[in-house]
Amino acid sequence: MSSQPRFSITREALIHQLYEAAELEHNLMCTYLYAAFSLRSGTAEGLSETEADATARWRRAILRVAVEEMGHLTAVWNITSALGGSPRFGRINFPLDPGALPANVVVRLAPFSEAVLQHFIYLERPTGSTEPDGAGFSPDFQFTRGVARPRVTPMPVDYETVGKFYETLAADLGSFVARIGEREAFCGDRNLQISRAEIDFQGCDPVICSKTALAAFDAIVSQGEGATQENADSHYQRFIAIREEMKALRTANPSFSPAYPAAVNPVLRRPVRQGARVWLEDETAATTVDVANSAYMLMLRLISHSYLVPRPHPLKALCIDLSLGLMRAMAPLGERAARLPAGPSNPECNAGMSFTALRDSAPIPPGTSAGKFFVERLAEINDAAQSLVAAANGDARVTQAQRVLADLTRRAERGFANLTTELPRTAVAATPPAQSAPAVAPTSGSAVIEPGNVAPTPRTVDGVDYIEGRDLTLIYEGKKCIHSRFCVTWGPKVFIANVKGPWINPDAMSTEALTEIAHVCVSGAIRYKRKDGQPDEAPPPVNLISVREGGPYAVRADIRLDGAPAVSYRLTLCRCGASKNKPFCDGSHNEIKFAASGEPPTGKADMLPVRDGPLAIDPTIDGPLQVRGNVELISGTGRVVARLESARLCRCGASNNKPFCDGSHTRVGFKSA
Numbered sequence: 001m002s003s004q005p006r007f008s009i010t011r012e013a014l015i016h017q018l019y020e021a022a023e024l025e026h027n028l029m030c031t032y033l034y035a036a037f038s039l040r041s042g043t044a045e046g047l048s049e050t051e052a053d054a055t056a057r058w059r060r061a062i063l064r065v066a067v068e069e070m071g072h073l074t075a076v077w078n079i080t081s082a083l084g085g086s087p088r089f090g091r092i093n094f095p096l097d098p099g100a101l102p103a104n105v106v107v108r109l110a111p112f113s114e115a116v117l118q119h120f121i122y123l124e125r126p127t128g129s130t131e132p133d134g135a136g137f138s139p140d141f142q143f144t145r146g147v148a149r150p151r152v153t154p155m156p157v158d159y160e161t162v163g164k165f166y167e168t169l170a171a172d173l174g175s176f177v178a179r180i181g182e183r184e185a186f187c188g189d190r191n192l193q194i195s196r197a198e199i200d201f202q203g204c205d206p207v208i209c210s211k212t213a214l215a216a217f218d219a220i221v222s223q224g225e226g227a228t229q230e231n232a233d234s235h236y237q238r239f240i241a242i243r244e245e246m247k248a249l250r251t252a253n254p255s256f257s258p259a260y261p262a263a264v265n266p267v268l269r270r271p272v273r274q275g276a277r278v279w280l281e282d283e284t285a286a287t288t289v290d291v292a293n294s295a296y297m298l299m300l301r302l303i304s305h306s307y308l309v310p311r312p313h314p315l316k317a318l319c320i321d322l323s324l325g326l327m328r329a330m331a332p333l334g335e336r337a338a339r340l341p342a343g344p345s346n347p348e349c350n351a352g353m354s355f356t357a358l359r360d361s362a363p364i365p366p367g368t369s370a371g372k373f374f375v376e377r378l379a380e381i382n383d384a385a386q387s388l389v390a391a392a393n394g395d396a397r398v399t400q401a402q403r404v405l406a407d408l409t410r411r412a413e414r415g416f417a418n419l420t421t422e423l424p425r426t427a428v429a430a431t432p433p434a435q436s437a438p439a440v441a442p443t444s445g446s447a448v449i450e451p452g453n454v455a456p457t458p459r460t461v462d463g464v465d466y467i468e469g470r471d472l473t474l475i476y477e478g479k480k481c482i483h484s485r486f487c488v489t490w491g492p493k494v495f496i497a498n499v500k501g502p503w504i505n506p507d508a509m510s511t512e513a514l515t516e517i518a519h520v521c522v523s524g525a526i527r528y529k530r531k532d533g534q535p536d537e538a539p540p541p542v543n544l545i546s547v548r549e550g551g552p553y554a555v556r557a558d559i560r561l562d563g564a565p566a567v568s569y570r571l572t573l574c575r576c577g578a579s580k581n582k583p584f585c586d587g588s589h590n591e592i593k594f595a596a597s598g599e600p601p602t603g604k605a606d607m608l609p610v611r612d613g614p615l616a617i618d619p620t621i622d623g624p625l626q627v628r629g630n631v632e633l634i635s636g637t638g639r640v641v642a643r644l645e646s647a648r649l650c651r652c653g654a655s656n657n658k659p660f661c662d663g664s665h666t667r668v669g670f671k672s673a
């Protein structure tokens with residue numbers, strides 16, 4: 001990169017440039033999402049098998065680019081924060097007026113087409129590329145934004161390519177740091193930044209000095225915009241690969257139409273200026289876009305709020321999780337919008353999500369009012385989505401979006417409430433989640449009923465047996481049992497196999513030995529409550545998630561499952577996708593002959609500063625287990641696979657990167673309920 005500064009640069013000017021970088025990355029992300037939403041899907045939407053296979057891959061590829069733009073955006077936010085600035089979360093609505101960006105950087109929402117793909121290639125082109133812009137994307141007129149003289153007022157700069165822009169930014173940052181020093185320059189609280197503990201995006205590394213800031217710029221450039229022609233995985237090369245494949249498919253079938261004719265620059269209200277925008281008059285389309293836009297806006301609000309919260313803090317993680325969840329609600333609605341008519345004034349095109357931005361996306365002030373705001377807003381959006389469902393004739397995309405929104409609303413209510421009041425661990429007498437009574441004892445074996453060994457009749461509440469012993473109440477929840485057989489082999493006099501009726505006699509062995517059996521019950525099906533004044537089971541000193549060969553995750557931790565303290569420090573959670581009692585394992589992995597290694601390769605395994613504490617596990621709708629907290633992921637044989645503060649663990653059984661989620665749940669159409 002060039003190291004020549006243009007002129008003496010100020011912090012304000014740097015932040016001004018970073019705001020433009022944020023807008024640029026943000027705009028690119030929206031345009032890529034818009035094009036991906038417009039792609040047809042499957043043979044039911046008029047494609048041949050081969051074409052459907054191609055558009056599904058293109059959709060995944062473009063969405064991956066959009067997610068990487070989100071990572072770039074986060075890197076820019078982090079640099080802004082490191083410099084003591086408040087990151088820019090807003091953007092100007094589409095289409096951008098000339099001057100917002102340099103003349104040759106044209107940004108608008110348009111459906112997938114050859115011209116749009118060529119435009120993407122042009123936007124991501126490396127310096128020296130001769131790729132032309134897509135047809136119809138030439139600027140209305142040429143102009144120059146930059147000024148040759150230094151000004152105290154932050155002034156925009158001109159650039160030919162995005163890579164050149166970052167080159168200028170890097171040079172200006174270097175100049176600023178050289179003038180005032182590293183410590184002075186990077187004066188922002190580094191804990192305000194988003195890190196990989198909150199979200200595992202490339203770019204979410206803390207920026208603490210010019211070296212880390214320049215590394216972030218380099219990563220942005222090499223991954224996408226100014227990447228060298230040789231970088232086969234750059235955005236530029238990925239778009240070229242789609243172009244080549246589309247050419248071949250068009251040769252085979254000249255009438256191949258990969259996308260719906262979604263509107264170019266749709267808007268929700270009558271435009272002031274006609275021509276460059278499509279007003280969505282169709283009410284179904286307008287209400288769909290309305291909910292999608294609202295989810296998008298709230299997503300930005302949540303991210304901006306997270307930049308006020310120093311990490312590590314569960315509130316920061318909650319805000320990020322909810323915002324990512326909103327993306328999962330927004331996407332199906334964006335797809336639905338591209339399939340609906342725009343309205344009578346524009347019969348030639350469909351609608352499309354307008355990505356309308358808030359007039360200001362500044363963070364909501366910290367405190368309980370922020371929680372109230374987010375819960376209230378999510379409930380409003382969920383209500384609007386419920387109305388959409390009623391009018392959508394069973395459209396699967398709308399139903400999916402509403403399910404996600406309902407789940408997020410529930411999570412927000414619990415999450416913001418728990419952040420001020422930690423819920424007490426469920427007492428024995430409390431009503432646990434509904435479970436049906438176990439049909440049989442955990443396993444087969446020889447029936448042993450010795451004279452005098454009489455199992456008392458349990459009290460059964462919602463499928464959970466409470467068996468009174470002298471010193472403790474033994475609790476057995478058969479629906480969670482995964483038949484590890486520790487109980488019937490370690491305590492055959494207490495756990496009497498193959499009998500009809502009562503089969504557990506807590507007084508048939510010493511209380512201490514019995515509690516040991518409970519502690520090795522990996523599923524948490526066996527628990528106890530002491531009555532003799534001795535302490536109950538304590539949380540483990542190290543949180544562990546064990547990956548079992550061809551089986552579930554065995555969790556041993558102070559678990560917060562789906563926002564509430566779990567009834568046990570031990571749980572087995574489904575990772576094959578087949579359990580009928582999700583998120584718990586019910587042994588279905590045996591029925592489906594689930595093949596998955598219990599010995600994944602070792603990854604990031606640096607020792608954690610803290611190894612215990614609450615471990616939040618949130619099963620996301622139709623997606624992975626979101627894990628937050630200090631945890632060691634171990635193989636079935638006990639080898640450390642990774643030490644983590646957050647992870648997304650596959651629970652559909654289809655990931656090619658098990659135990660981690662790689663997005664395959666979408667490909668295989670995983671349903672969590």
Ligand code: FES
Pocket residue numbers: 623624625649650651652653654655656660661662663664665666
């Ligand atoms: S849950 Fe299996 S890949 Fe995401």
